[in-house]
Amino acid sequence: MRHRSIPGARGRVRPLTLLGDPVLHARCEDVTDFGPELARLVEDMFATMYAARGVGLAANQVGEPLRVFVYDCPDDDDVRHLGHVVNPRLVGTDGIVLRGPEGCLSLPGLEAGTERYDEAVVEGFTTEGQPVTVRGTGFFARCLQHEADHLDGRVYADRVTGLRGRRLARQVRRAAWSGSR
Secondary structure, eight states: OOOOOOOTTTOOOOOOOOOOGGGGSSOOOOOOOOHHHHHHHHHHHHHHHHHHSSSSSEGGGTTTBBSEEEEEEETTOEEEEEEEEEEEEEEEEEEEEEEEEETTSSTTTTTEEEEEEEEEEEEEETSSSSSEEEEHHHHHHHHHHHHHHHHHTGGGGGGGGHHHHHHHHHHHHHHHHHHHH
8 A cells, every 4th residue: 555645646747858958058056945846846857757758857857957856767677766866966986887878858869878887876865855865776877877967967968979979969960950840
């Protein structure tokens, strides 16, 4: 029997911010008000993430330049990790660097092999202001690093270099061009 509601069940789906919007390329501001508006934002972010079939979502991806992200992401052992972090700091990365497929709800339809550590630790707070530490391995570590990057004004495409980076940049330009027609 469930004793708490499903995250996002009371939230509303917000429009996603797409690559090219300045809010995706600026460092987000720290949250200072841990009141009901923050809880509402987190609910909306879960609703939006689920509607878009994502595994993580940063606040700037719904147009809010605040340091908040949500996740519902498996690790490589298929263990589900569900939660949110307010004012997250990526305090540790370790293990080996793996190149794996990475996509983004703000770059729909695109994917590229992106290098990430296979272990990550994020510290921050809950919507109630309680300290939280989130440890991830494998795919979940990739998710934590990806969302932390968003809050620093980076998208995964910024990490892709060389020939792969040039190919991805062409795909991004094509997607932007076809979306503007």
